[in-house]
Amino acid sequence: MTASRLVERLLQTLPVLFGISVIVFLMITLTPGDPVEIMLADSRATPEQAEQLRRDLGLHLPLHERFLVFLGNAVTGDFGVSFFHRRPVIEVILERLPATIELTLAAMLLALAVAIPLGVAAAVKRDTWLDRALSAASLFGVSLPGFWFGILLILLFSVTLGLFPVGGRTPFDLEVARVSGFLLVDTLLAGRLDAFAAALRHLALPAVTLGLPTAALLARVVRSSMAEVLTSDYVLFAEAKGISRARVLLRHALKNALIPVVTVAAIETGSLLGGNMIVETVFGWPGLGRLVVESIFARNYPLVQAAVLLYAVTYVTLNFLADVAYTALNPKVRL
């Protein structure tokens, strides 16, 4: 991919992001519920004080002016101050983001680790009992509602068997220097294997809850893609060359079969970020998803706007990266 083509592709994302910022701004603003009232609910503020707060937050301006202010600031990376935290939104979000990314990546890696071998096995053993069993299992997996499945996992593995913590990201007493914000990385950097194991144990159930439906979906994609590739002439030709069956399957067939999988996986990673809201809430995971849910309830406009915009940017970026990866895997496509 040439540099100019790269820039062009990046510019194509701008209208998308603008459109999303308009929608996000309108949705949250037009939702009933006054943030000032919610913020002052427990205190006995005078109407003057409430009006002062409204001015401080810029909520006294007409809608279109508020949007322009929001957009102008957003372009410079300033998403305003979180109503609730009284700190810059961007700061609050960045604090929570690593936990969400860690969970999302763990879920996606788990999904791929499950989906690729199972999908390949189903394709190779096409129309056998194994294929049918895997197909039924993946239909079940795709249909699993995250909140219900998460609770079931907690009941079984945490409450009944006591194998995993009920929720949270770390034990309360864990003290590790935050370098990257990713606990699995930071605990290793600190040389604390015990803390690493603890972090992993906390990560396990939420990652499974988040990753399993994705694994089921990806397994179906891998299966159909691999099954198609296996009927291709180049697989027959590779077999005629006398190379091993494993090499034919894992090298010749899989590399081609993974091309559509990469695209779906990248887009699914974006969806996982959204799915985080439910899983993080169920498991008390201190990530962005929970922050967003809390902020929606608190009518914390600036934070919701910034977060949704961030989701959008991530989604668009992942699509872009999927294209780049697609190019790397498929020499016939030159963007």
Add this chain to the structure above:
Amino acid sequence: MSALLEVRGLRTVFPTRRGPVAAADGVDLTIAAGEALGVVGESGSGKSVTFLSVLGLVRPPGRVVAGEIRFDGRDLRRLPRAELRALRGRQMALAMQDALSALNPAFTIGQQLCETLVAHGLARTEAEARPQAAALLDKVGIPSAAQRLDDYPHQFSGGMRQRAMIAIALAGRPRLLVADEPTTALDVTLRAQVLDLLDDLRRQDGLALALITHDLAVVAERCARVMVMYAGQVVESGPTAEVIVAPRHPYTRGLLESLPRLEDPDRPLHPIPGQVPDLARVDAGCRFRNRCPLAVPDCAKPVPLAEAGVGRLSRCIRAAEVA
């Protein structure tokens, strides 16, 4: 001439919704070292299936259910999988109709060549295989071969791709090459180039060639012997020159009459009337009888492949009257 490949009574069956279909049914054939056998027949006549059976590459759920496949004295059907795989590419190779789909789009020509060399112990590593790979490309007439090793298949032109595929098939220096419609996808000038290449390889290296085609003209030009297949069976075989001049099976004669002739361009063409029978519903009798001008009631009885002259076989009870 001793036979390099000898097939007896080969039967390859595919299950279908309407019952099992024998895509190759009682096929006998022989190919000697350095010999070119033309295999002619329309699509679905069992040409490809016969040779995929020989190579052990029939795709499940299809499978070889009967017959003997002797290659260099060994019965391939009794060989363990690993040994059969070691023969593939090394002793017997396959060249396909469409190189664009036969070559893996995700790997370079060099990778696909070197892989075969390494798999058969002709080089220890892919890096070590590169000079041999370049020599192979050079041998099939690809200019500046060493530089083109790192090209992907789609960066080659059609004719080059076809020759590169043949180079890959021949990388293990096999003794038998099954060329399944190797020139059908090419235009006329490229066709001649590829066929010349196969001829040269046969003469220089003693490569035996099974040239599967539906183009009788190609067979007439390139193959000393021809075998005609119809509806899963061999209906006629013999020296090409004799078969063309005096066919011993009505189907062969029908094929010849359906071709235009250079010396007599105004001669009306005679397509064979009727349809190929449904392979799921054939009986023991002659499979061509529903389209045959010579058919008699006795054709409904089983017809064996019988001698019809020196070195000639025909599956027709009225072989002598065909001509």
